[in-house]
Amino acid sequence: MLLEARNLVKRFPVRHALTRRQAGHITAVDGVSLDVGPGETLGLVGESGCGKSTVAKLLTRLERPTSGSIHFAGRDLAGLDETALRPVRRDLQMVFQDPFSSLNPRHTVRQILAGPYRYQGLEPDQPAEELLARVGLRPEHADRHPHEFSGGQAQRIGIARALALNPKLVVCDEPVSALDVSVQAQILNLLRDLQEQYGLSYLFIAHDLGAVRHISTRIAVMYLGSIVETADRDALFAHPAHPYTRALLSAVPLPDPDLEASRERIVLHGDLPSPLDPPGGCRFRTRCPKPDELCAAERPRLRTIAPGRQVACHYPERTP
Amino acid sequence: MIRRLLAQRSAALALAVVAGLVLVALAAPLITWIAGSSPTAFHGDAVDPALGGLPRGAAGGISTRHWLGVEPVNGRDVLARVLYGAQVSLLIAVLATALSVVLGTALGLVAGFFGGWVDTVVGRTMDLLLSFPSLIFMIALISAAPGVDRRLLLVVVLGFFGWPYVGRIVRGQAMVLARGEFVAAARVLGASRRALLLREVLPNLTGPVLVVATMSIPGYIATEAGLSFLGVGVQAPTPSWGQMIATAVPWYAADPAYFLIPGAFLFVTVLAFNVLGDAVRDALDPRSQRR
Ligand SMILES: Nc1ncnc2c1ncn2[C@@H]1O[C@H](COP(=O)(O)OP(=O)(O)OP(=O)(O)O)[C@@H](O)[C@H]1O
Numbered sequence A: 001m002l003l004e005a006r007n008l009v010k011r012f013p014v015r016h017a018l019t020r021r022q023a024g025h026i027t028a029v030d031g032v033s034l035d036v037g038p039g040e041t042l043g044l045v046g047e048s049g050c051g052k053s054t055v056a057k058l059l060t061r062l063e064r065p066t067s068g069s070i071h072f073a074g075r076d077l078a079g080l081d082e083t084a085l086r087p088v089r090r091d092l093q094m095v096f097q098d099p100f101s102s103l104n105p106r107h108t109v110r111q112i113l114a115g116p117y118r119y120q121g122l123e124p125d126q127p128a129e130e131l132l133a134r135v136g137l138r139p140e141h142a143d144r145h146p147h148e149f150s151g152g153q154a155q156r157i158g159i160a161r162a163l164a165l166n167p168k169l170v171v172c173d174e175p176v177s178a179l180d181v182s183v184q185a186q187i188l189n190l191l192r193d194l195q196e197q198y199g200l201s202y203l204f205i206a207h208d209l210g211a212v213r214h215i216s217t218r219i220a221v222m223y224l225g226s227i228v229e230t231a232d233r234d235a236l237f238a239h240p241a242h243p244y245t246r247a248l249l250s251a252v253p254l255p256d257p258d259l260e261a262s263r264e265r266i267v268l269h270g271d272l273p274s275p276l277d278p279p280g281g282c283r284f285r286t287r288c289p290k291p292d293e294l295c296a297a298e299r300p301r302l303r304t305i306a307p308g309r310q311v312a313c314h315y316p317e318r319t320p
Numbered sequence B: 001m002i003r004r005l006l007a008q009r010s011a012a013l014a015l016a017v018v019a020g021l022v023l024v025a026l027a028a029p030l031i032t033w034i035a036g037s038s039p040t041a042f043h044g045d046a047v048d049p050a051l052g053g054l055p056r057g058a059a060g061g062i063s064t065r066h067w068l069g070v071e072p073v074n075g076r077d078v079l080a081r082v083l084y085g086a087q088v089s090l091l092i093a094v095l096a097t098a099l100s101v102v103l104g105t106a107l108g109l110v111a112g113f114f115g116g117w118v119d120t121v122v123g124r125t126m127d128l129l130l131s132f133p134s135l136i137f138m139i140a141l142i143s144a145a146p147g148v149d150r151r152l153l154l155v156v157v158l159g160f161f162g163w164p165y166v167g168r169i170v171r172g173q174a175m176v177l178a179r180g181e182f183v184a185a186a187r188v189l190g191a192s193r194r195a196l197l198l199r200e201v202l203p204n205l206t207g208p209v210l211v212v213a214t215m216s217i218p219g220y221i222a223t224e225a226g227l228s229f230l231g232v233g234v235q236a237p238t239p240s241w242g243q244m245i246a247t248a249v250p251w252y253a254a255d256p257a258y259f260l261i262p263g264a265f266l267f268v269t270v271l272a273f274n275v276l277g278d279a280v281r282d283a284l285d286p287r288s289q290r291r
């Protein structure tokens, strides 16, 4: 495996609004383990606020995990300081959700694309024009500022910057969510082409299954800070085992209108519980269509129910 | 930005006034040479001892020899003193601004970016200085330091009490910028803290810093004039507008021109800088345009 994260936990202190004293903590990531292999794309899916971005920030060490380990390139990144992390960062890059706020508005594209080499103390390996060509932009774009671009073009610049150091793994945190629907497919295709060309691995984060369907090899589904199911892409779409995965899947539009009209929709009731005060036992039980006493008493662990397939549910759907 | 600035008519006018003033102040030796006057030479013949030293002639002794008249009693040339006074006033204001911008930007940037105890220390210091009765303190401090060049002392004292105004704004901006995704992107690339501060955050502060700097210049000009008026600013024979106004006050009825001329210069200068400061802020306002 290229990346092996084990039992990652991240707690943030919560402060009282008036006194500024710590009033407790929020567990944004609660024991997440995941693997990404070479050339593979792991899709990470879950509702807003379930902790996807926090996972991305832990893996890229923008945040320090409260506990857990991150094995990457033969080292545990969890406890490394910034100096020790610097060389590792060449292999581990990130693409951000908002293409504009991730580009310094005061820099030209040329300055932005020189950043990777400069911050690593390297001689520029690729001129800006070359990096722009990789992502389908023209050489004359190099001397413009970010605000002169469309969202899709700006995201291409963000991708070019992430690829400048020839990384092995790129964490993409909802890279197309902020873009027009018509542009989303272009960026997804670009990411796929680049993956093939440079042998990249991706951790691809999205808030619905539809967005990761075409790019992922495997998929992990997150709910309230934890992973509830992981499976190969096709297996997950064909036979979702966790009731939450089933609900997410029923929200993905089908290409065939007859199938779309006839299929069963699972609508989740209630709101996402507050991560400040998660339910005891199974965290999904407040919205699950079929909870019982066991679900209230005991939290299901993520267990392997078939090769390459793990579920955190006391009563998973049968898979063939 | 310059184009947007000049599109506002009042701003273009204010800029012209400021540029004219700077030019005239710089050219003070040349202008006084042409006019054949000096800021320190006494002209006993231009005043009338019988009238208690009142300038001879109309409007404070305006004549072809003394274009803006002469001072009562000692007969020094008012034009020369106003021009050299402009040099002194502008230089003190600009240097005090430079000092407060450097201090305020450096401390505000570090406080806003790193937060934590650094922010607590810098923040409390700024609160303290801002709530201080600084004018009284300046008067006490300057009076208690004899033998030091008053101009230098004014720059240091004005800059020291002025940096929290810059620091407060820079701190707030740096706090917002530090959370920005482009800073996170630079961190993922391995940027050092120094690079984050200087290459990523600092360039985004030039706009707000430029605005506070332009807006603080008139304040310093007025404060310097006030201190000189109170007798703790620039000392004769070095001229300054505030000091000229102070010496003109007892003469305001007999020789109003002596009071009005430096007063008008002070008023126009402060007004022009204020208008310019507002215009710079408008021109940089992201809501009114895409930069
Ligand atoms: N720095 C922080 N301090 C305190 N709480 C935080 C912090 N960052 C995230 N959280 C909390 O952690 C939880 C998970 O946030 P996160 O941004 O990881 O969610 P997400 O799945 O990426 O959501 P979205 O789809 O909206 O991007 C949220 O409840 C959020 O409020």
Ligand SMILES: [Mg+2]
Residues within 6 Å of the ligand: A052, A053, A054, A173
């Ligand atoms: Mg997110």
